[in-house]
Amino acid sequence: MPPAFDIAEYKERLSNTKDRMNRESIEVLLATDPANMNYLSGYDGKSFYVPQGLILKVDEEEPIWFGRGIDANGARLTTWLSEENIRAYSDDYVQSSTKHPMNFVADILKEKGWVDKTTGVEMDQCYFTARCFMELKKDLPNTVFKATFLVNMVRQIKSENEISYIKRAARILERVMQVAMESIDVGIRQCDAAANICHAQTSGTTEYGGDYPAGPPIVQAGERASTSHLTWTDEKFQRDEIVLLELSGCYKRYHCPMCRTIYLGNPPDKLKRVAETVAEGLDKVLDFIKPGVTCEAVEECWRRAVTGSGVVKKARIGYSFGLAYPPTWGEGTASIRPGDKTILKPNMTFHIIPSIWEKDCSYGLSEAIRVTADGCETLANFPRKLFVK
Amino acid sequence: MPPAFDIAEYKERLSNTKDRMNRESIEVLLATDPANMNYLSGYDGKSFYVPQGLILKVDEEEPIWFGRGIDANGARLTTWLSEENIRAYSDDYVQSSTKHPMNFVADILKEKGWVDKTTGVEMDQCYFTARCFMELKKDLPNTVFKATFLVNMVRQIKSENEISYIKRAARILERVMQVAMESIDVGIRQCDAAANICHAQTSGTTEYGGDYPAGPPIVQAGERASTSHLTWTDEKFQRDEIVLLELSGCYKRYHCPMCRTIYLGNPPDKLKRVAETVAEGLDKVLDFIKPGVTCEAVEECWRRAVTGSGVVKKARIGYSFGLAYPPTWGEGTASIRPGDKTILKPNMTFHIIPSIWEKDCSYGLSEAIRVTADGCETLANFPRKLFVK
Numbered sequence: 001m002p003p004a005f006d007i008a009e010y011k012e013r014l015s016n017t018k019d020r021m022n023r024e025s026i027e028v029l030l031a032t033d034p035a036n037m038n039y040l041s042g043y044d045g046k047s048f049y050v051p052q053g054l055i056l057k058v059d060e061e062e063p064i065w066f067g068r069g070i071d072a073n074g075a076r077l078t079t080w081l082s083e084e085n086i087r088a089y090s091d092d093y094v095q096s097s098t099k100h101p102m103n104f105v106a107d108i109l110k111e112k113g114w115v116d117k118t119t120g121v122e123m124d125q126c127y128f129t130a131r132c133f134m135e136l137k138k139d140l141p142n143t144v145f146k147a148t149f150l151v152n153m154v155r156q157i158k159s160e161n162e163i164s165y166i167k168r169a170a171r172i173l174e175r176v177m178q179v180a181m182e183s184i185d186v187g188i189r190q191c192d193a194a195a196n197i198c199h200a201q202t203s204g205t206t207e208y209g210g211d212y213p214a215g216p217p218i219v220q221a222g223e224r225a226s227t228s229h230l231t232w233t234d235e236k237f238q239r240d241e242i243v244l245l246e247l248s249g250c251y252k253r254y255h256c257p258m259c260r261t262i263y264l265g266n267p268p269d270k271l272k273r274v275a276e277t278v279a280e281g282l283d284k285v286l287d288f289i290k291p292g293v294t295c296e297a298v299e300e301c302w303r304r305a306v307t308g309s310g311v312v313k314k315a316r317i318g319y320s321f322g323l324a325y326p327p328t329w330g331e332g333t334a335s336i337r338p339g340d341k342t343i344l345k346p347n348m349t350f351h352i353i354p355s356i357w358e359k360d361c362s363y364g365l366s367e368a369i370r371v372t373a374d375g376c377e378t379l380a381n382f383p384r385k386l387f388v389k
Numbered sequence: 390m391p392p393a394f395d396i397a398e399y400k401e402r403l404s405n406t407k408d409r410m411n412r413e414s415i416e417v418l419l420a421t422d423p424a425n426m427n428y429l430s431g432y433d434g435k436s437f438y439v440p441q442g443l444i445l446k447v448d449e450e451e452p453i454w455f456g457r458g459i460d461a462n463g464a465r466l467t468t469w470l471s472e473e474n475i476r477a478y479s480d481d482y483v484q485s486s487t488k489h490p491m492n493f494v495a496d497i498l499k500e501k502g503w504v505d506k507t508t509g510v511e512m513d514q515c516y517f518t519a520r521c522f523m524e525l526k527k528d529l530p531n532t533v534f535k536a537t538f539l540v541n542m543v544r545q546i547k548s549e550n551e552i553s554y555i556k557r558a559a560r561i562l563e564r565v566m567q568v569a570m571e572s573i574d575v576g577i578r579q580c581d582a583a584a585n586i587c588h589a590q591t592s593g594t595t596e597y598g599g600d601y602p603a604g605p606p607i608v609q610a611g612e613r614a615s616t617s618h619l620t621w622t623d624e625k626f627q628r629d630e631i632v633l634l635e636l637s638g639c640y641k642r643y644h645c646p647m648c649r650t651i652y653l654g655n656p657p658d659k660l661k662r663v664a665e666t667v668a669e670g671l672d673k674v675l676d677f678i679k680p681g682v683t684c685e686a687v688e689e690c691w692r693r694a695v696t697g698s699g700v701v702k703k704a705r706i707g708y709s710f711g712l713a714y715p716p717t718w719g720e721g722t723a724s725i726r727p728g729d730k731t732i733l734k735p736n737m738t739f740h741i742i743p744s745i746w747e748k749d750c751s752y753g754l755s756e757a758i759r760v761t762a763d764g765c766e767t768l769a770n771f772p773r774k775l776f777v778k
Contacts, residue, residue: 046604047618049515049717070704070746073616091704092728095721100513124489124520126438127716131512131536133519147520191598195591198601202584202621209580209623212587212605215435227462229436232591234598315459315480326715327516328438332484339481357459 003042004252005161007080013040013154014056014063020150021058027117029056029148030105031063032132033125034325036151038253041065041081045074048127048325050094051101057114066105068094102132106139115140120148126327152333156320158347162254163370166322166349168208169256170368170380172249176200177260177382180219180247185389186239186264190232194219197247204251211250214324218246225362228315228355240265244355244364248329249380255321255329256379259355259364262387274311274363275386278354281305282365282384285317285352289369289376295340302336302354311356318352321368344371349379392431393641394550396469402543403429403445403452409539410447416506418445418537419494420452421521422514423714425540427642430454430470434463437516437714439483440490446503455494457483491521495528504529509537515716541722545709547736551643552759555711555738557597558645559757559769561638565589566649566771569608569636574778575628575653579621583608586636593640600639603713607635607648614751617704617744629654633744633753637718638769644710644718645768648744648753651776663700663752664775667743670694671754671773674706674741678758678765684729691725691743700745707741710757733760738768 003010017040021029032053037043040063041054052067064085065075072088075081089104109115121136122128124147137145158166179200183193197217204210219232225244237243241264248257263271281302288301295318302317318336321329329351334342336350353366365384369376392399406429410418421442426432429452430443441456453474454464461477464470478493498504510525511517513536526534547555568589572582586606593599608621614633626632630653637646652660670691677690684707691706707725710718718740723731725739742755754773758765 045616045618046607046620046716049604049719068704070617073746073748074619077613077616077619091726094705095513095708095719095724121519123523124484124518126515126518128519129513129515130510130517130519130522133522134512189592189598192592195588195599198587198591199584202587203578203581204623209578209621210584212620215438216601218435224466227434227466228459229434230463230466231435231601232598234593315457316483319484327435330438330484335484337480357462359462 003078003080005042009159009161010040010042010080016154017056017151018058020154021056021120024120024146024148024150025118026120026146026148026150027058028109028114029120029150030122031056031151032122032128033151034127035253035323039151039155039323041079043075044078044253045071047071047074051127051132055105055108064108066108100131100135102135103139106136109140115143118144118146120146120150122149123147125332149333152331155322155331156333156348157345158322158349162322163347165251165254166256166379168251169249169254172201172204172208172210172251173247173256173258173380174382175205176247176249177258180245181262181387184237184243184262187236189234189236190219190221191234194232201249208251211253213248213250213255214326214329215248218244220244226357226359228357237264242271242362244362246364253323253325255324256368257321257329257351257366258368258380258382259353259366260382260387261364262389264389267386267388270361271363272386274356274361277306277309277311278356278363278365279384282352282354282367286367286369286376286378289344289371290374291344291346291371293344295334295336295342295344296338298336299338313354313356317354318350320348321351322349346371346373392467392469394431398548398550399429399431399469405543406445406540407447409543410445410509413509413535413537413539414507415509415535415537415539416447417498417503418509418539419511420445420540421511421517422540423516424642424712425511428540428544428712430468432464433467433642434460436460436463440516440521444494444497453497455497489520489524491524492528495525498529504532507533507535509539510534511538512536514721538722541720544711544720545722545737546734547711547738551711552736554640554643555645555768557640558638558643561590561593561597561599561640562636562645562647562769563771564594565636565638566647569634570651570776573626573632573651576625578623578625579608579610580623583621590638597640600642602637602639602644603715603718604637607633609633615746615748617746626653631660631751633751635753642712642714644713645757646710646718646740646755647757647769647771648742648755649771649776650753651778653778656775656777659750660752661775663745663750666695666698666700667745667752667754668773671741671743671756675756675758675765675767678733678760679763680734680760682733684723684725684731684733685727687725688727702743702745706743707739709737710740711738735760735762
């Protein structure tokens with residue numbers, strides 16, 4: 001199984017990354033987000049619970065992969081990197097109080113003579129722990145470290161190949177959502193419906209097999225729908241119960257997420273009103289999105305659409321998504337909310353999620369979209385309505 | 390859905406944690422590992438991609454939950470904490486370059502007057518990022534921070550209730566492994582077999598529904614079996630191909646993991662020899678384990694058993710496991726390897742994993758075990774052999 005894309009695509013990504021390193025005056029970059037590692041090298045392993053990453057130098061052709069010894073063959077199989085750039089630490093570095101993988105990384109930087117370089121570190125990504133940073137600082141007292149998010153920023157605008165992968169994830173998602181709607185019913189155990197969902201996510205379509213999404217299915221029934229991140233239980237779905245879904249398809253680590261809602265019975269009037277308001281607000285947002293507008297302007301469009309309706313959305317109404325590993329398919333960059341001045345550009349992808357999670361009335365609805373040359377397109381095609389059973 | 394255990398159990402855990410805080414001279418503890426949050430409060434949400442945690446003070450009865458606004462109802466539903474101890478930050482703290490959830494945490498500590506306390510932080514757990522620590526240090530210049538792992542240490546010894554949950558996960562795992570063995574065959578797409586595995590993990594048994602495991606199924610076929618953490622592809626299984634499996638059952642976040650191997654064809658003699666050696670080594674290890682012996686002595690027992698066989702295991706042969714969230718079901722504490730002087734005690738649980746991942750010959754075999762009063766018991770019951778189809 002070679003890397004998911006042609007080497008030319010990885011080289012292009014690397015070149016864009018180095019441009020940005022130059023702009024940010026970063027000479028050496030430690031890319032430790034597993035999605036960033038995959039983006040630049042192809043590396044695809046479930047090994048991110050131990051420190052691993054890529055070392056990029058702005059004037060070196062290839063990044064250096066570092067990781068645990070038992071994962072090095074994984075790097076050989078899934079990346080385009082040459083043997084000399086696969087550097088594995090021995091197992092006594094793993095979860096030890098006396099040694100740390102970042103000591104190994106510091107040794108590589110010393111060996112290369114790169115210790116006096118301004119070095120970019122992904123300060124706020126899961127997997128770059130506080131200790132990772134402390135060990136680096138201790139071992140490299142003369143290195144200037146600079147917080148950066150630059151690979152995530154480069155990843156915001158997708159290539160045509162990436163869009164085609166996201167569209168495959170969208171085909172998987174459509175099937176997943178269909179299976180969910182068929183499986184959820186009064187008297188069915190929540191875990192059994194979730195099992196069918198997981199099956200559909202993993203099996204994918206007859207053309208494209210599914211990958212494991214960065215988050216488990218969100219399947220929230222009854223009062224559990226009053227919040228945003230619970231999963232299923234082994235209780236049975238009840239009559240007159242609302243079920244909120246947030247599900248994703250995943251193809252070669254590219255996601256396509258979606259929220260929908262199903263009501264098992266006759267939906268209360270209030271829910272019908274909220275559903276209508278949210279759907280109209282989402283329609284207006286999708287009509288509004290085009291290159292050149294800012295994230296905050298998109299949010300303002302939403303807020304104007306729902307003002308006076310009683311619907312109040314307390315969280316951001318969207319975020320950039322794409323290539324990802326657990327714990328989230330979000331890219332951690334642009335958010336659709338007040339104050340975010342990111343200017344939309346073609347081939348940015350956003351999960352527009354005006355879902356409402358409240359104690360007295362919840363409703364889940366979202367679309368994954370791509371910014372096009374003159375507007376946006378929804379990536380998956382699934383009825384945008386309150387499902388009733 | 391109330392917390393998974395009686396409140397008395399949480400109070401007992403809290404009491405053990407505070408004892409350990411006293412021993413480590415830690416007055417305030419930030420428990421940010423989602424498994425530690427769950428262990429002490431019951432909190433169960435897939436919200437750990439944003440900073441969240443518990444604040445424990447050694448002389449306060451209840452911990453304080455902090456997290457994102459849209460997850461607060463999740464805390465209300467899944468924890469035993471009182472309303473005053475559920476503290477949610479507004480959404481502008483999320484993934485922002487100007488604000489950070491740890492500023493909110495620092496504000497709570499200031500409000501409580503706990504800024505001059507020795508404060509324990511989980512420095513090397515995913516989700517406590519480098520920036521989390523930097524923001525705390527910036528906001529609380531007079532606080533002495535101390536790296537700790539103390540909740541994980543408390544978690545090492547399981548209560549009877551926890552053991553019963555792990556045994557439910559074991560029942561799920563037995564079904565999962567059976568489904569895997571039935572599903573994997575020449576001409577079947579790897580993703581379709583993985584889909585059946587995911588279905589079985591999630592559906593669970595007729596008595597106990599499954600939860601999402603902390604890691605996806607490891608299903609490695611052919612040359613991909615030469616490493617430890619790859620997942621499936623959408624290629625079909627081939628004749629004369631080896632397939633390594635590392636799968637877990639999960640019940641209310643408690644895991645039971647297991648490795649097995651299946652060969653599609655006539656296994657080569659070398660594989661048969663390696664399989665025999667590893668199985669014999671594992672048998673000896675399981676006979677050796679009992680309270681009072683150290684982790685390093687267990688590893689030495691393994692090494693002595695395989696010396697001269699040609700089988701060389703480069704990684705640790707086991708680790709403590711239990712309650713967990715992505716990215717790993719390991720507890721990050723004791724490892725079965727040279728230098729680990731942890732003394733085994735009853736109701737510690739280990740994943741003993743002498744699996745071999747090499748280019749020329751791989752073999753996956755493991756058992757999840759509980760240390761008993763005078764030895765150990767394997768938690769799941771599944772034939773300990775090389776499967777051939």
